[in-house]
Amino acid sequence: GENVEQHPSTLSVQEGDSAVIKCTYSDSASNYFPWYKQELGKGPQLIIDIRSNVGEKKDQRIAVTLNKTAKHFSLHITETQPEDSAVYFCAATLPLNDYKLSFGAGTTVTVRA
Amino acid sequence: NAGVMQNPRHLVRRRGQEARLRCSPMKGHSHVYWYRQLPEEGLKFMVYLQKENIIDESGMPKERFSAEFPKEGPSILRIQQVVRGDSAAYFCASSLGTRSYNEQFFGPGTRLTVL
Numbered sequence: 001g002e003n004v005e006q007h008p009s010t011l012s013v014q015e016g017d018s019a020v021i022k023c024t025y026s027d028s029a030s031n032y033f034p035w036y037k038q039e040l041g042k043g044p045q046l047i048i049d050i051r052s053n054v055g056e057k058k059d060q061r062i063a064v065t066l067n068k069t070a071k072h073f074s075l076h077i078t079e080t081q082p083e084d085s086a087v088y089f090c091a092a093t094l095p096l097n098d099y100k101l102s103f104g105a106g107t108t109v110t111v112r113a
Numbered sequence: 114n115a116g117v118m119q120n121p122r123h124l125v126r127r128r129g130q131e132a133r134l135r136c137s138p139m140k141g142h143s144h145v146y147w148y149r150q151l152p153e154e155g156l157k158f159m160v161y162l163q164k165e166n167i168i169d170e171s172g173m174p175k176e177r178f179s180a181e182f183p184k185e186g187p188s189i190l191r192i193q194q195v196v197r198g199d200s201a202a203y204f205c206a207s208s209l210g211t212r213s214y215n216e217q218f219f220g221p222g223t224r225l226t227v228l
Contacts, residue, residue: 004155006155036219041221042221042222043117043204043206043219043220043221043222044156044204044219045219046216046217089155089156091155097169099144099146099161099169099208099217100158100161100169100171100172101148101156101158101217102158103148103155103156103157104155105153105154105155106154106155
């Protein structure tokens with residue numbers, strides 16, 4: 001199966017600064033990479049995703065980049081705001097059973113006001 | 114349109130008891146997935162069900178754990194004879210279809226504590 005590693009485990013940034021979270025995956029056949037945000041007491045919510053045929057995707061202050069050769073992908077949050085404080089999870093799926101999300105261990109992001 | 118609903122939100126059981134976790138998918142969704150989140154870890158896939166069928170249970174422990182999604186009613190994750198290591202958050206997700214472009218919507222989770 002797929003193995004996803006995520007770094008860092010915790011990240012503290014000043015409001016207005018950028019936050020970057022990095023993930024690596026083990027199976028080069030993985031073709032779908034979603035990112036989830038989990039707020040305290042809630043379930044994960046999809047915030048952005050990228051497919052293997054695309055190198056970068058942006059949605060307002062959030063962007064994701066994918067390097068298939070190195071098998072890593074990153075989440076970039078610009079102009080961070082207090083409401084960005086949450087746990088962020090990266091995930092990957094394989095084509096054969098692409099309903100099966102393999103998650104990283106999560107990054108706890110704290111935005112300091 | 115209500116989201117995925119799970120109950121109870123918190124469940125406390127003593128070792129050896131049974132735990133039943135319920136999940137009602139979003140309206141119109143017939144695909145249900147269960148994930149387990151241990152402390153300080155990411156979510157781990159357990160099982161994928163459609164109405165009355167288990168499609169993939171490769172992530173389920175072989176003993177004590179079972180899941181169902183009956184024709185009528187919510188999906189149930191059942192843990193028999195719970196042990197302390199079963200303490201975790203259990204999340205249910207549902208989707209309209211099974212391909213990756215069919216987003217999985219997650220419920221708020223059931224936090225199981227085994228004393």
